[in-house]
Amino acid sequence: NAGVMQNPRHLVRRRGQEARLRCSPMKGHSHVYWYRQLPEEGLKFMVYLQKENIIDESGMPKERFSAEFPKEGPSILRIQQVVRGDSAAYFCASSPEDSYNSPLHFGNGTRLTVT
């Protein structure tokens, strides 16, 4: 059973470009979470999605950031008009349900560098 798959592993974008980060959850997992890790910091919650629904986006910056988890295909985290401060590692995690009996399984992350 493959784990959470994220791609690309590394992404370099110039200021003003768009970044698209993809996440395929583990098989059978319908709950997806995105976290951001800034250098020398812990992970910060961004958004929680279920298929075709955004459940909680309280950690998402108000502008330029969006996320989706369509009925078919991976979850996408999209950052428009990237700035240097967006440079970070972005982790996706999945679980079969939002329960303490179903802890998160994390992907290996996408490391975004904005030049």
Place this chain on the structure above:
Amino acid sequence: AQSVTQLGSHVSVSEGALVLLRCNYSSSVPPYLFWYVQYPNQGLQLLLKYTSAATLVKGINGFEAEFKKSETSFHLTKPSAHMSDAAEYFCAVSGAGGYNKLIFGAGTRLAVHP
């Protein structure tokens, strides 16, 4: 509101020595607490979790943690460090609004030297 404080951003121990990584939490509701480990360029792996059952929780790789409500602590220990334990360790608490909406501490980087 929930929060987590990890005391000591860097801890260095000798191989075979006791590992103690400190975590204190703040929570307005009975907490669910977690320890995760992150190896370089990888995602986080769950070491152990506390979900209001036994206060002493055993995890993978010989790690354990004890929930102490009176001290609002959830320190991670391992009796004998191994070189392969060198990694970054994160303590986390479930945030309001979802079990998997985790609030992470800033992390403790563990170095193990021969």
